[in-house]
Structures are given as C-alpha cells and as structure tokens.
Amino acid sequence: MLNQMRVKLALYFMCLVLVLHLVGATAFYVLFSASLVRSNEALLSDLFSEIRPSIKVENGTPTLADWAKRANEANSMVTASIQVFDRDKKLLEKYGDDGIERLGKGRMEERDQTGSTKVRSFNEKIKSEGKDCGYLQVQVSTKQNDQASELAIYATIVAMPFLGALVAVAGYFFSGLALRPAEQAMQLTRRFVADAGHELNTPIAIIEASLEALTEILRENNVKEDLTEIIAKASARMSELASDLIFLARVENPISHYVIAPVRIKKLLEDVCEDFTTLAKNRNINFKLGSISELEVMGNLEFLRRMVTNLASNALRYTDEGGTIVIWSEVEGRNLAIKVSDTGIGIPPESIDHVFDRFYRVDKARARAAGGAGLGLSIVKAVVESHKGNITVTSELGRGSTFKVTIPLA
Ligand SMILES: Nc1ncnc2c1ncn2[C@@H]1O[C@H](COP(=O)(O)OP(=O)(O)OP(=O)(O)O)[C@@H](O)[C@H]1O
Ligand SMILES: [Mg+2]
Known part of the structure; x- marks a missing residue:
C-alpha cells in the first residue's frame, strides 16, 4: 500500500514538474522570439539608415550603383537584400542576399520549388525635387532566428521525457524518505498484532490443559458442571482470534x-x-x-x-x-x-x-x-x-x- 502511495506521489510530482516545465518553456519561447524580432528590426533600421544617403537619382530614376561599386571595392559583406524599385514598383536593381522581390513591410514569406524564403522587410519612398521617383527596400533573412526558435521548441519537447523520468525517480526516492515514519508505524502495528496473537497462545494453551484436567476430576467425582463447556467455547474462540491475528500479520507482510x-x-x-x-x-x-x-x-x-x-x-x-x-x-x-x-x-x-x-x-x-x-x-x-x-x-x-x-x- 505504501509503495502504491509512493508511486502515486512520484506521478503527481512528475505531472506538476512537467506542467511547470511547459509553462516556463512557453514563457521563455515568447520572450525569446520577441527579443529576436527586436534585434532583427534594429539591424534592419541600422542598415536602412546607412544605405539611404547613398542613393542617387539620375534622370528621375533612383540608383545605388555608386554605393555598390564602393562596397565592392571595400570588399564589405552585405548580409541583407537591398532592392531599388521605380515609382511603378518595378524592380530596378538588387544587391546582397536573395530576398523577396516585391515591396512589403514587416514579416514576408514566399514559397517556390526550392523552398521558402522568410524575411523582415522595410522600404521607403525616394523623392527627388519633391517628386516620387521610386523606393528603396532592405530585407534581412529571418532564417537563423526561425531556426533558433525551432531549436528552442525541440529542446523543450526532447527534454520532457528525460525530465519526467528524472523527476519520477527523484519523486519516488524522496516520497520513500517522507513515508518512512508511516512505514515504520505500520510495521510496528503489524508486529504488535503478531506479538499479541503469539502471546495469547500461551495462556490459551494453559486454560485448555487445565480445563481438560478439571473436566477429568469432575467426571471422576461424578459432578456435572455446564461451566466447563462455556469455558471451552470461550477458549476456542480466543484461540481462533489469536490464530486470525497471527495470520493477518503474516499476510500483511510483503508477499515476496x-x-x-x-x-x-x-x-x-x-x-x-x-x-x-x-x-x-x-x-x-x-x-x-x-x-x-x-x-x-x-x-x-x-x-x-x-x-x-x-x-x-x-x-x-x-x-x-x-x-x-x-x-x-x-x-x-x-x-x-x-x-x-x-x-x-x-x-x-x-x-x-x-x-x-x-x-x-x-x-x-x-x-x-x-x-x-x-x-x-x-x-x-x-x-x-x-x-x-x-x-x-x-x-x-x-x-x-x-x-x-x-x-x-x-
Ligand atoms: N455474506 C455476508 N452476508 C451478510 N453480512 C456479511 C457477509 N459477510 C460479512 N458480513 C458482515 O460483515 C461483517 C464482517 O465480516 P468478517 O468476516 O470480517 O467478520 P465476522 O464474520 O463477523 O467474524 P470472523 O470472520 O472474524 O469470524 C460481519 O460481521 C457481517 O456483519
Ligand atoms: Mg467472517
């Protein structure tokens, strides 16, 4: 019975820890994703303000050709997709990484045969002499961030069975420690029951032997006495009680x-x-x-x-x-x-x-x-x-x- 209780306690403990783990992991995931988005946006805005002044407008058409040439000469890596559109939103130039070649802001996704492209995008109108002449768009890939988020989810899921098993084992061990006094008390009761049963056996045997002798004496002296029968019945009942107590104590020991x-x-x-x-x-x-x-x-x-x-x-x-x-x-x-x-x-x-x-x-x-x-x-x-x-x-x-x-x- 105590073992059943230990198993139950260990299972409760395991469920509790797994629920806490899930709640904690969800909170972590939400905060982690938000911080990734923030860092992506910061990167995007830095890049945009860096490139924006380099844009030139020639014959009403925006171009980044000079900037690209300088960047090429300086061998500087661009970890973003930079796109220049005309005022009809037609792509004119693109530099850097692959992006999604249409205007958009925020999270964008595009699927093709090779897979999906996910970016965070920002664009602004380019004006020259008060007239709209096109758009500058910068996009950074969210691939790495998505991978990090996925990894966080996988880690949470993969950790669950290990964590569950570990907590169950620990719970079983500690509930064993906690239940030890109860176990000892039960053992004491069992021993008491067995001892009481055994201790009753001796006086019962003495009563039975004396009763036999007494019956013999009464018979020899031709005395009829009903009391002996009453005593015999009572002692038989006591004997049964003693053997029941001893049996009960035996059965309550582990059956092994x-x-x-x-x-x-x-x-x-x-x-x-x-x-x-x-x-x-x-x-x-x-x-x-x-x-x-x-x-x-x-x-x-x-x-x-x-x-x-x-x-x-x-x-x-x-x-x-x-x-x-x-x-x-x-x-x-x-x-x-x-x-x-x-x-x-x-x-x-x-x-x-x-x-x-x-x-x-x-x-x-x-x-x-x-x-x-x-x-x-x-x-x-x-x-x-x-x-x-x-x-x-x-x-x-x-x-x-x-x-x-x-x-x-x-
Ligand atoms: N088949 C039954 N029909 C009606 N009552 C029952 C039946 N079995 C048990 N009981 C009731 O349950 C009580 C407990 O049963 P239990 O076998 O533990 O004790 P008992 O028969 O009184 O004494 P003992 O078995 O120790 O000689 C009984 O006293 C009786 O009132
Ligand atoms: Mg009975």
Whole structure:
C-alpha cells in the first residue's frame, strides 16, 4: 500500500514538474522570439539608415550603383537584400542576399520549388525635387532566428521525457524518505498484532490443559458442571482470534516472503466446496459450484485458500436455512474473477464500506452470537491486496450478497 502511495506521489510530482516545465518553456519561447524580432528590426533600421544617403537619382530614376561599386571595392559583406524599385514598383536593381522581390513591410514569406524564403522587410519612398521617383527596400533573412526558435521548441519537447523520468525517480526516492515514519508505524502495528496473537497462545494453551484436567476430576467425582463447556467455547474462540491475528500479520507482510506459484483456482474452489457441503447440508443450505475457469493465477495457495474459505464461511454464517450459496469464477480481461454469492441477510448500504475494517461487525450482538470477531474480511482484503487484486461487494438487505475478488491471471 505504501509503495502504491509512493508511486502515486512520484506521478503527481512528475505531472506538476512537467506542467511547470511547459509553462516556463512557453514563457521563455515568447520572450525569446520577441527579443529576436527586436534585434532583427534594429539591424534592419541600422542598415536602412546607412544605405539611404547613398542613393542617387539620375534622370528621375533612383540608383545605388555608386554605393555598390564602393562596397565592392571595400570588399564589405552585405548580409541583407537591398532592392531599388521605380515609382511603378518595378524592380530596378538588387544587391546582397536573395530576398523577396516585391515591396512589403514587416514579416514576408514566399514559397517556390526550392523552398521558402522568410524575411523582415522595410522600404521607403525616394523623392527627388519633391517628386516620387521610386523606393528603396532592405530585407534581412529571418532564417537563423526561425531556426533558433525551432531549436528552442525541440529542446523543450526532447527534454520532457528525460525530465519526467528524472523527476519520477527523484519523486519516488524522496516520497520513500517522507513515508518512512508511516512505514515504520505500520510495521510496528503489524508486529504488535503478531506479538499479541503469539502471546495469547500461551495462556490459551494453559486454560485448555487445565480445563481438560478439571473436566477429568469432575467426571471422576461424578459432578456435572455446564461451566466447563462455556469455558471451552470461550477458549476456542480466543484461540481462533489469536490464530486470525497471527495470520493477518503474516499476510500483511510483503508477499515476496512467501511461496508464489501458479494456483489452479478450479481445484481450490472444489476443495473448499467439499469442506463446506456437509456443514451447509446440516443447515439445509444449498452450497454449490457454478462454472469455473480452468486458468491459473500467480499466488500463495495457503493465502488464497484462506481467502475463499473466509468468504464461504461468511456466506454460510449469514444465510438462513433454505438459502443458496454459489461460488463461481470467470475470466475478466487480464484477471480471474472469483465470486461468492449468497441469498442471505445482506449488508446495509451504510456498512458496506466498513465490512473490511478490522473487528467491524454489522450487527455486533448477532455477529457475536455467531462467534465472529470481525477479522475474516480484513484477512480476505489483505490477501487480495498482497496479490495485487481487487475486491468489491454488492448486497441487498434481506436478499443476499455477492463478494467479487479479481486477481491478475498467471
Ligand atoms: N455474506 C455476508 N452476508 C451478510 N453480512 C456479511 C457477509 N459477510 C460479512 N458480513 C458482515 O460483515 C461483517 C464482517 O465480516 P468478517 O468476516 O470480517 O467478520 P465476522 O464474520 O463477523 O467474524 P470472523 O470472520 O472474524 O469470524 C460481519 O460481521 C457481517 O456483519
Ligand atoms: Mg467472517
């Protein structure tokens, strides 16, 4: 159970960190992209103001030929596309990198067979003697910026599984540390239960031995005494309680401490049915087996037998004369379902959630008369959990109950 809690905590922790990672990465991406755009615009405006004064107008037509010649002689690299258009927006001259050869401002994109060209563009009218004579346009490629942004997205996505795995492992480790006191407390309770069971055994043995001797003395002296029978019954009940406590403590230990092997549930159910048939007949109860799957589950035979026996004995105990009890099993997905159904007194809805609690009995007076301590279903639940299974109850007052256990197939 603690392990399940550790896994759950680790998963919560992982989800939380991944969500934070996504939020952080998105914020980073937005800021990063904005700063790239700003730097691109700054570059564009610098270039534009550098080139603008070099433009000459000859016969009403703008030209950058002189500037280009000087730039060529100085061997200076131009990392932009510089275009000169006439007043009808027809391209006259172009220098530098490839760009998009039409007028536009801001982000521009053009696709052709070789791929797509993406630029940030800026242009202004060229005037001479008060007349419009054309346009100067400067474009810088956004390719590198786009690549940087894409890289940021890839890095975020690629980091996710690694980050998730790392956080899950760390979460599992730290939740183990945090849950250690709880684990120790549970261990202490388990040990207490086992010790109490064992400690009860000695006085019970003494009572039983003394009672035997006392009965013998009474018989020799021809004294009839009913009290001895009452004491015998009480001591038998105490002995049962002690062995239930010891068993419960055993089952609650990790199951890996016990023999695990494939268990043929069919054989097990047949054996239990055989054990109960005579008892049931004496009370005029029809105790029968329904259809049973041949498949096996991995588990501990002794624990599983105890589980079915406890369910069957409850069914018998809480079913009145003339009733019917059926046990059957079927495959449900990857699990084997074992069902014990009776036409007995049923369980009130408000008690259903509590019947698996230790020492819980629905009707204390009646259950006490029937001899139950209220540990039977706690043992059943512990066995089911140690086999990574699940148990559910459906019940209707006065009509009967069905306990369904599902255990993973071998
Ligand atoms: N098949 C059933 N039909 C009706 N009530 C049931 C059935 N099984 C369990 N209960 C109720 O659930 C309570 C708890 O069951 P549980 O087996 O744990 O204890 P118990 O049978 O009273 O005692 P023990 O099994 O320790 O001898 C019972 O006291 C009973 O009230
Ligand atoms: Mg019981």
